[in-house]
Amino acid sequence: xxxxxxxxxxxxxxxxxxxxxxxxxxxxxxxxxxxxxxxxxxxxxxxxxxxxxxxxxxxxxxxxxxxxxxxxxxxxxxxxxxxxxxxxxxxx
Amino acid sequence: xxxxxxxxxxxxxxxxxxxxxxxxxxxxxxxxxxxxxxxxxxxxxxxxxxxxxxxxxxxxxxxxxxxxxxxxxxxxxxxxxxxxxxxxxxxxxxxxxxxxxxxxxxxxxxxxxxxxxxxxxxxxxxxxxxxxxxxxxxxxxxxxxxxxxxxxxxxxxxxxxxxxxxxxxxxxxxxxxxxxxxxxxxxxxxxxxxxxxxxxxxxxxxxxxxxxxxxxxxxxxxxxxxxxxxxxxxxxxxxxxxxxxxxxxxxxxxxxxxxxxxxxxxxxxxxxxxxxxxxxxxxxxxxxxxxxxxxxxxxxxxxxxxxxxxxxxxxxxxxxxxxxxxxxxxxxxxxxxxxxxxxxxxxxxxxxxxxxxxxxxxxxxxxxxxxxxxxxxxxxxxxxxxxxxxxxxxxxxxxxxxxxxxxxxxxx
Numbered sequence: 001x002x003x004x005x006x007x008x009x010x011x012x013x014x015x016x017x018x019x020x021x022x023x024x025x026x027x028x029x030x031x032x033x034x035x036x037x038x039x040x041x042x043x044x045x046x047x048x049x050x051x052x053x054x055x056x057x058x059x060x061x062x063x064x065x066x067x068x069x070x071x072x073x074x075x076x077x078x079x080x081x082x083x084x085x086x087x088x089x090x091x092x
Numbered sequence: 093x094x095x096x097x098x099x100x101x102x103x104x105x106x107x108x109x110x111x112x113x114x115x116x117x118x119x120x121x122x123x124x125x126x127x128x129x130x131x132x133x134x135x136x137x138x139x140x141x142x143x144x145x146x147x148x149x150x151x152x153x154x155x156x157x158x159x160x161x162x163x164x165x166x167x168x169x170x171x172x173x174x175x176x177x178x179x180x181x182x183x184x185x186x187x188x189x190x191x192x193x194x195x196x197x198x199x200x201x202x203x204x205x206x207x208x209x210x211x212x213x214x215x216x217x218x219x220x221x222x223x224x225x226x227x228x229x230x231x232x233x234x235x236x237x238x239x240x241x242x243x244x245x246x247x248x249x250x251x252x253x254x255x256x257x258x259x260x261x262x263x264x265x266x267x268x269x270x271x272x273x274x275x276x277x278x279x280x281x282x283x284x285x286x287x288x289x290x291x292x293x294x295x296x297x298x299x300x301x302x303x304x305x306x307x308x309x310x311x312x313x314x315x316x317x318x319x320x321x322x323x324x325x326x327x328x329x330x331x332x333x334x335x336x337x338x339x340x341x342x343x344x345x346x347x348x349x350x351x352x353x354x355x356x357x358x359x360x361x362x363x364x365x366x367x368x369x370x371x372x373x374x375x376x377x378x379x380x381x382x383x384x385x386x387x388x389x390x391x392x393x394x395x396x397x398x399x400x401x402x403x404x405x406x407x408x409x410x411x412x413x414x415x416x417x418x419x420x421x422x423x424x425x426x427x428x429x430x431x432x433x434x435x436x437x438x439x440x441x442x443x444x445x446x447x448x449x450x451x452x453x454x455x456x457x458x459x460x461x462x463x464x465x466x467x468x469x470x471x472x473x474x475x476x477x478x479x480x481x482x483x484x485x486x487x488x489x490x491x492x493x494x495x496x497x498x499x500x501x502x503x504x
Contacts (some may be wrong), residue, residue, distance in 0.1 A: 018416050019137065020389045035468040036416055036425060075105075075137040075388050077153050091153065 004054070004064045007084040009071075011038045011049035021073035025064050028059035038078065051082070094196040096122045096168070098402060101175045102201035103127025104136065105388060106369030108157065109395030110402075112201050118403055123167050126187065130172035131225060137388050139228050140252040142259050145235065154225065178344035180362040181486060197364050200341070200352055201395060204334035204370040204386065209244065213306030219328040222249050229330065232252045235260045238326035242266075242315050242390065244303060245331035247438040248417050251286065253329045254295055255419030265288070265323045266297045267315070273297065277430055279451045281444025282465050288447075289420040297486045298323075334386070336371055349373055351384045356408045358398045366402055368394035377410050378479060379429050379460055385413045399446040412479045414471065425471045428461035429453070429479045436460070444495035450474075450494075457485040473498035 009029075018036030031047070033039045034039040039047040041058045054062055071079040071090045074092075098114045100107045111123050121293050133156045138144040142153065162169035170187070176397045177186040177200075185193045206221045220227045235241075241257045243250050246268035260285050270276070272283035273290070273358055287297055298317060306328065307314045314324040338348040347353040347361040351373035358366050358374055368372070369391035376383045397409045414427040430453050432438055441450040450470050453461040458481050462474045477484065482502070490496040 003269070006279065015143065017137070018414070019387070021392055024389065024393060032472070034472045034473050036414070071211075072156070073392070075156070076137075076141060078154040 006067050006081045008052040008053045008082045010080045012078045013037045014050045022070040025073045026070040030036040093192045096124045097196045099195035100125045100199045106201035106391035108133045108397035109392050110399040113399035126170045128174040132159045142256040145256045200367045201369045202371045206331045207335040216312045218312040221330045234327040240325040241327045242325045243329045250331035285465050327478045336425045366398040368398040378491045387415050425464040430461040476502040
């Protein structure tokens with residue numbers, strides 16, 4: 001059992017401006033879609049900005065440090081992180 | 093005299109990223125950031141976003157580092173100080189408080205100052221540039237009191253400020269020197285789409301106009317244009333671009349044109365001096381020319397590359413720039429270099445009257461830039477065409493055909 005606290009991630013598409021630092025920080029987790037909005041890469045190839053469990057990610061290296069770094073790098077605070085109970089961890 | 097292995101002038105995202113990269117990879121080398129602002133890193137991008145100005149998100153959302161996080165990481169943060177002289181032979185920088193700092197490796201990540209508008213009355217209260225957190229605080233306060241605003245300038249900031257002020261319920265007049273909005277970055281069909289959308293929302297756009305005088309007492313009460321038109325307002329936002337002079341750096345022998353000139357590794361003409369971010373006029377290996385780029389991600393990634401190279405890694409900076417602007421329900425995207433001068437050709441994609449239109453800039457048989465108004469789906473394939481330097485001579489007609497699927501051209 002890992003000691004990672006972040007259980008799910010969401011991108012607010014209305015806020016996202018496609019600046020792309022999340023992709024630079026965690027290219028295995030994020031990419032920009034055709035509308036230049038950040039999406040989360042799920043296992044199986046689907047991509048969404050909606051709330052996604054970390055366990056559903058295609059990437060297996062998405063630990064707390066990486067996800068926090070990606071969320072913190074966003075200059076418009078479009079990325080939200082939640083714990084297993086659904087409490088928002090970031091932005092705090 | 094303080095001695096630093098790595099001295100960074102500028103506390104924005106370029107300088108901060110560089111400092112953190114250096115600290116991580118060289119834990120023993122002393123690192124300092126000199127910033128003319130006293131604050132830790134904040135998001136300058138938030139400064140043009142309506143959610144921020146209209147206080148739909150907390151003000152503190154703007155902070156991207158805490159004041160204490162520099163010391164925790166082992167970075168000396170020298171805030172509220174400006175560098176005033178450089179001696180590249182003695183490897184020494186003097187600050188405005190008279191202190192001298194010695195460096196082994198120097199990074200100039202100064203950002204680009206806003207261009208100042210010199211007209212009578214411009215120093216009255218209620219008039220703000222959009223650059224710093226102090227500007228933001230003043231604008232937020234002014235928006236609550238003002239009934240009418242004038243926005244001067246028709247670029248990215250001017251457009252987003254008009255949108256914000258309109259959403260806040262103010263009467264907005266836009267005063268632009270150009271003959272259509274966002275000239276010459278957009279072409280006329282694209283600029284007119286913006287103007288129609290803005291006019292439909294009640295924005296009055298004064299094209300080919302300049303401010304002759306700002307009226308009022310202590311506070312602004314209105315502006316008068318050179319053609320005599322008088323506009324009453326209680327606030328003015330200045331969005332007339334950026335202009336870097338860098339006289340103190342020129343005096344030190346640094347090559348400065350519009351920005352600080354650097355090679356593809358972000359090294360300047362002076363030994364052990366690098367540059368990064370908005371102020372860098374660097375050799376872009378995708379565009380194959382020397383360019384400046386004012387985006388957040390460019391500044392962040394250049395900060396990282398410059399830091400790597402200050403540690404002797406010899407990395408080449410390679411990143412295709414793109415950004416989007418939003419306002420009045422429009423999505424406006426930019427990629428690459430849309431400057432149109434000698435040797436460039438512009439292909440219009442679509443009909444401006446339809447409200448959806450792109451302009452694609454060619455140099456010979458390759459794409460070098462594009463702008464898109466409400467055609468967000470064109471961005472990804474155009475990025476691939478530019479980044480791959482593909483020869484497009486076989487499908488020029490497709491570029492002009494708004495129904496042609498660009499993604500199919502790139503084989504994806």
